[in-house]
Amino acid sequence: MASLRSAQLDINTVAAGGGSKLFIKNGIYVVGPESSGAHPGPVCYKKKNGALSVTDANVVLGRVIPAYFPKIFGKSESEALDRAGAEEAFATLLKNSDLGGTNPTIAEVAYGFLKVSERSEASEPRGRREYEPQHHHEKICVRLAHSLLPSPLLH
Numbered sequence: 001m002a003s004l005r006s007a008q009l010d011i012n013t014v015a016a017g018g019g020s021k022l023f024i025k026n027g028i029y030v031v032g033p034e035s036s037g038a039h040p041g042p043v044c045y046k047k048k049n050g051a052l053s054v055t056d057a058n059v060v061l062g063r064v065i066p067a068y069f070p071k072i073f074g075k076s077e078s079e080a081l082d083r084a085g086a087e088e089a090f091a092t093l094l095k096n097s098d099l100g101g102t103n104p105t106i107a108e109v110a111y112g113f114l115k116v117s118e119r120s121e122a123s124e125p126r127g128r129r130e131y132e133p134q135h136h137h138e139k140i141c142v143r144l145a146h147s148l149l150p151s152p153l154l155h
């Protein structure tokens with residue numbers, strides 16, 4: 001009997017996709033690893049109990065443009081992405097968070113979360129155990145996955 005050997009990677013977490021939830025903890029922006037999933041999804045999906053997510057930040061900043069998406073959102077699945085709802089969710093987050101006396105705009109906060117998301121996605125995966133291939137292959141996979149996000153990788 002012949003055996004088959006193949007290279008493998010065991011990556012436990014790589015989080016910072018569009019559904020990654022956004023939090024402020026002790027004045028620090030936190031992205032994921034919790035996910036809003038597809039249901040209920042981000043706030044801009046207009047479904048009950050949607051969570052503020054990376055997609056909402058992209059909508060608020062105009063990187064995701066509701067007019068270019070089909071009207072499949074909301075309870076009846078016939079509405080556009082909800083930019084106003086995402087902005088309101090950011091305003092509520094700001095109102096209920098202590099940012100050390102600073103007073104950032106909604107756009108500044110959304111951009112800050114995206115920067116945290118980019119750094120999280122571009123860094124090495126946590127809980128990594130290597131077999132084969134070597135380190136650099138994992139980093140390439142992470143960077144390829146990140147390139148699907150509508151934001152620049154790292155400057």
